[in-house]
Amino acid sequence: MLDDLDRRLLRYWQAEPSLSPGELAQRCGMTAGKAGRRIARMEEEGIIQGLGRDVNWSALGYAVEVSLRVTLDKTQGNAFDVFLAEARQVPEVIEIQTFLGRVDVRLSVIARDMAHYQQIYRARILTLPHIADIEALMHVARIKADEVLPI
Numbered sequence: 001m002l003d004d005l006d007r008r009l010l011r012y013w014q015a016e017p018s019l020s021p022g023e024l025a026q027r028c029g030m031t032a033g034k035a036g037r038r039i040a041r042m043e044e045e046g047i048i049q050g051l052g053r054d055v056n057w058s059a060l061g062y063a064v065e066v067s068l069r070v071t072l073d074k075t076q077g078n079a080f081d082v083f084l085a086e087a088r089q090v091p092e093v094i095e096i097q098t099f100l101g102r103v104d105v106r107l108s109v110i111a112r113d114m115a116h117y118q119q120i121y122r123a124r125i126l127t128l129p130h131i132a133d134i135e136a137l138m139h140v141a142r143i144k145a146d147e148v149l150p151i
Contacts, residue, residue, distance in 0.1 A: 002047070005030065006038055007151045010047075014148040017051075054145075057094070062110040064117045065139035070105040072130045079130035080104070090124045103135075 002010070008028045013019060019027070025035035042048045057065070072079045080098070087093055087107060095108035109125065111117035125134070 002042075002151075006042065009035060009038055010042075010149075010151045014151070057110050061112050063113055064111040066109045066111070066117060066121075067137040067139060068107040068109060068125065069103045069135045069137065070107060070128075070131055071102060071133040072104045073132040074104075074130075076130055083128055083130045086128050090120070090128075092120050092124070 005028065009024060012024055012027050021036050021039060022032045024039075025032040028035060039048065070083075072083055074080075076082070083105065084096065084098075087096055087105070090109075092109050092111060093107050094110055095106075097106045098104065099106065107125070109117070109120060111120055121136075
């Protein structure tokens, strides 16, 4: 379980992920060593997972983002595993989520423009195995992208 110091560390880190462990410790009123040990423990317990950076795909020339909602033909026992393994191989697929319900999988696909998206869709997405139905949702704007929890 998290105690008050753990929650304080996480609150400050979520608010400002660029803080170094020393700066984080200072803001939380503890030594850098104590903060480091707590962070290491939370990483080992899977509470903190990675310290990655967000990439601005549009700054790299990818102006189109499409969310594809995929329903799989589940008459094959390994449909999920085979589909997911092959979807991971498509470089323009930047996120894969699975669901319970009518939609089984959501793929986030990026492309330079609509012509590039059409090429990816026809050559790489439609050739993925076990697709029963697919629906494309064109990304217009990202309104909120926080993963900050009220700790």
